[in-house]
Amino acid sequence: MNRRNTNWLILIIFLLALALWVDLSKELSLVNPFNDKAIFSRNVETRLGLDLRGGLQTLLEADLPANSSISSEELAVTRQILESRANALGVSEVVMQTAGERRIVAEFPGVSNPEEVVASLQQTGLLEFVDMGTTPVQAGTVIKTDFAQSDTTDGASTTPEATATADPNQPTPTTAPDQPTPTAEPTQQEQPVYHTVMTGADLKEAHVSTNQTGQPSVSFTLSSEGAQIFADYTTTHTNQYLGIVLDKTVIEAPIIKNPITDGQGVIEGGFTAQTANNLAIQLRYGSLPVPVKVVESRTVGATLGEESVRKSLMAGMIGLGVVILFMLLYYRLPGFIADLALIIYAVLSLALFKFIPVVLTLPGIAGFILSIGMAVDANILIFERLKEELRAGRNLRQAIDLGWSRAWPSIRDSNTSTLITCLILYVFGNTFGASIVKGFSITLALGVVVSLFTAIIVTRTFLHTLLDNLKLADHPRWFGL
């Protein structure tokens, strides 16, 4: 057995073992045996797309004139704020990604209340400092302020029309989902309306700091205008409570200990590093830097998803089975080896899907199943070549080498065209957050790449290994001749 072939064989077995490990586990972790610390850990659970597990997908677009430029940072911050809002709703595994220059794709697997989720996303993120007098309001409480009703010019540049139309329905699970705009008179009379001293528009900067006792806190700096308002207000309202309110929900209500005249302030109070950071982000970007609107919304019920998973798995199995049978019957021994390679292909691809991770959608699975057919194509090309060389009277070893080297240009050129299409599909799917199109192109492209490896390297290595250990040359029938 030659050295090169042995090396390939070892590599294939190693990869296969690695792939099986990924396929069979939900989480990968390597622990250092000396100190029990994890060296490496990764969640490799199979990720199912929304069409398979049910849920909500929305495409949000910047609600600004088409010619206005939006920096990628602004969009990223918008995404971050939206994500923390969605998490606040208690939806798990929210996926939010920016798509193109002015869009954000948001996916909420398994939500049963899409209306509520969409409503919360469309809130503008209005930050207010409100006068709470001598009675602080508990954090988390939804309050009314006089800002929305009276003043629409202040801070209008960052929150156009939003202040007037912002949906007051809060992301609290207690709110009835079918009453997005509680305009009922009685509740308005019962609830006090707080005075808004100023809005987030007057805030220049906010960051996490630590106070003397080492507790995380949030420091902020106001614009010169804001500093003036704040100085006047804190001078006259010492020992009263100042409410910091985001989208009409109280975040904190610290007491004003001393007048703040330099436009600098510190918010203290039971923060962890994480909550302080969240607040700093919210203060900094209280209003979404970019207002958004929902331009596309898709909900798939969970029942439809479950059924799809079962059916497509079954279709995949049947498809794979028939192909395996066909190859075995038509190409005999090489066919059997191609079948082994095909199974290795399936194991490797699945491991890659789990590891990268690729979110599996229904068309994605179709792409994968389709690539099974493609995976065999390279083998068919090679085996037909192999047969031709055998018929031309070459000995088996020569025929194998020639079969591979002569089939390679066709395999390379033809697969390149499929990869080009995949790339175009990917770009198209990515721009519009069309995750099904994207999913298909990713699985098909990965399938093509993995199949090149298995069809070319794996089958050749196996065939050579057999050739070295069995007297294959005595049995032309094994090659379907």
Add this chain to the structure above:
Amino acid sequence: MNIIKNRYLYFLISLLVIIPGVIFMIINWVNVGTPLPLGIDFTGGSLLEVQFTGTRPTSEQIQSAFLKFAPNTDPVIQALDVDSYAIRSKTIDDATKGKIVAEFESLSGSPVNTLAFSSVSASIGAEVTRAAGFAILAAAVFILGYIWYAFRGVDHAFRYGTAAILAMLHDVFVVLGVEAILAYFLGWEADALFLTALLTVIGFSVHDTIVVFDRIRENSHVYRRVAYEPLVNHSIVQTLDRSLNTQLTVMFTLFALVLFGGESIRHFVLILLVGIFSGTYSSIFNASPILVVWENQEWKNWFRRPATAQ
């Protein structure tokens, strides 16, 4: 086996498949304004699928309940199975959908499952349509460029590129035609997945064509003295086993998906199946014969009357 000899017969078969499709595209165009009825991915609008666990209201009841919360949205109601409805309309938002489903529940007196709800704004739809056109164009340009690159050392690389593109257009028309016919009889709509299938077919079509052309490229080095026509024919015959077997394996997997893969991607997979079949046909029976037609410059004789004795 002489495939090249009967090339005009094979061109004719292609035409016989394409022409009815084109006719139905024209019929659709007259009926709905586009050759293929477009889904909400392209036009914008909403599609709501609901399943009733109790008694299913009549479609008139559904219509009036829908219009109560979403006036002027032109809902079109289609019954599915025995317990479900699909309602297509102009774009409605999630809040409105919530109210409508609640109204359905009070109509039927039992819970209503939202099987699926999609809502696409008209502006996104228009943009997706533009991008779709661009994607098809980009695919054609990139692939033409790639073929030109792959065959750069061969005489008449441009011919190979053009023949591959013509074969690809053939497949595109077959797919569009079949979609147009199915759209007419079954009410199918072209959506983003249809576009995905179409682009995949484009990739596959060229994939197949390249395999045959590659053999011609190779053979032209080996058999320098053989005339072009038998050379091309020989190359086709040599790759025929491979073409058919690859075709078969892909068909097996796609058939499994059509038969067992569930309703929601059947349309997608069926279009792939048609396109890939057409791709194999065109690479054998169109692309390579076109090379021969070009080599012989046969168009000079197409419209010339056969010489008659005077």
